[in-house]
Amino acid sequence: MKFEQINFAKQTSIRIGGIVNVAIIESADEFKNFNNYKIIGGGNNLLVSENPETKLMMLSKNFDYIYLENNILRVGGATPNGKIFNFAKKNNLTGFEFLQNIPSRLGGLIKMNAGMKNYEIANIIHSVSTLSGKKNRADINFKYRFSGIDEPIIEAEFIANNFGFSHELVELFKNMRSNQPKEPSAGSLFKNPEGYSAGKLIDEVGLKGFRIGDMAWSNIHANFLINLGGGKFHEAIELINLAETRVFDKFGVKLTREVCIVL
Numbered sequence: 001m002k003f004e005q006i007n008f009a010k011q012t013s014i015r016i017g018g019i020v021n022v023a024i025i026e027s028a029d030e031f032k033n034f035n036n037y038k039i040i041g042g043g044n045n046l047l048v049s050e051n052p053e054t055k056l057m058m059l060s061k062n063f064d065y066i067y068l069e070n071n072i073l074r075v076g077g078a079t080p081n082g083k084i085f086n087f088a089k090k091n092n093l094t095g096f097e098f099l100q101n102i103p104s105r106l107g108g109l110i111k112m113n114a115g116m117k118n119y120e121i122a123n124i125i126h127s128v129s130t131l132s133g134k135k136n137r138a139d140i141n142f143k144y145r146f147s148g149i150d151e152p153i154i155e156a157e158f159i160a161n162n163f164g165f166s167h168e169l170v171e172l173f174k175n176m177r178s179n180q181p182k183e184p185s186a187g188s189l190f191k192n193p194e195g196y197s198a199g200k201l202i203d204e205v206g207l208k209g210f211r212i213g214d215m216a217w218s219n220i221h222a223n224f225l226i227n228l229g230g231g232k233f234h235e236a237i238e239l240i241n242l243a244e245t246r247v248f249d250k251f252g253v254k255l256t257r258e259v260c261i262v263l
């Protein structure tokens, strides 16, 4: 069994978290030794405490692969989004263009049903292999930023017969990023409640730009919780709680966290 000391203040995109001994899964057989462990991916949607009690595991490089066989693309759970994007571009496959702008590995991408506007990973999936077996797309209850998959994602298959990689779409997604802050963050902190924009709600309760310590709701997009340098886990949690309370008190809207908090 292999473990690695991971510094989450470096590993996660929001640059917060302690140094944790993480189990590295080298083959699917090894999962049986880590029943009560939580699986993580690239750390782009994680807020990890400085001393988490949750036991963590991640897929090793053995799960970083792409094979194209008879029009089926088989992609390993640890494959970075950039590699999938480049593969699609090189092979003139469409449907993958949005991946360039979503920092991720395949497992996290599917778990979160990540996407931009109407373009979500669920749209192009053929099947997902999890610890309990292979599930077809139709059997997975994908919704907005939700897959309902609560076990390790090992691999996914995509049908690779949709040709015409679109450089126009790549440009469109790039432009959609122009209103996002450059400081470290975990992307959108809350999901957009139906009929509302989470960023607008946070703005309307006076929290846009509001800072505690070195954490703040961004001035550029209020649904981004940004780290201004030495941000701490407790500062992030205080800001999250404050936004949830104020938005509920003023609008009666319950914000749902998109970010995964690891305690």
Ligand SMILES: Cc1cc2nc3c(=O)[nH]c(=O)nc-3n(C[C@H](O)[C@H](O)[C@H](O)COP(=O)(O)OP(=O)(O)OC[C@H]3O[C@@H](n4cnc5c(N)ncnc54)[C@H](O)[C@@H]3O)c2cc1C
Pocket (backbone or CB within 6 Å): 013, 038, 039, 040, 041, 042, 043, 044, 045, 046, 059, 077, 101, 102, 103, 104, 105, 106, 107, 108, 109, 110, 111, 112, 113, 114, 115, 116, 145, 151, 152, 153, 154, 185, 186, 187, 188, 260
């Ligand atoms: C600057 C920035 C912009 C972003 N923009 C977007 C955007 O436009 N749209 C969007 O949807 N997201 C966006 N995100 C959020 C993030 O990129 C996605 O949620 C991404 O899919 C997370 O992938 P990850 O590999 O980093 O997963 P992690 O952050 O490591 O984990 C996220 C969740 O997935 C689970 N998970 C990870 N790997 C596996 C696995 N193999 N099996 C089962 N569960 C697993 C974890 O337990 C956790 O619950 C953005 C993030 C940043 C930092």
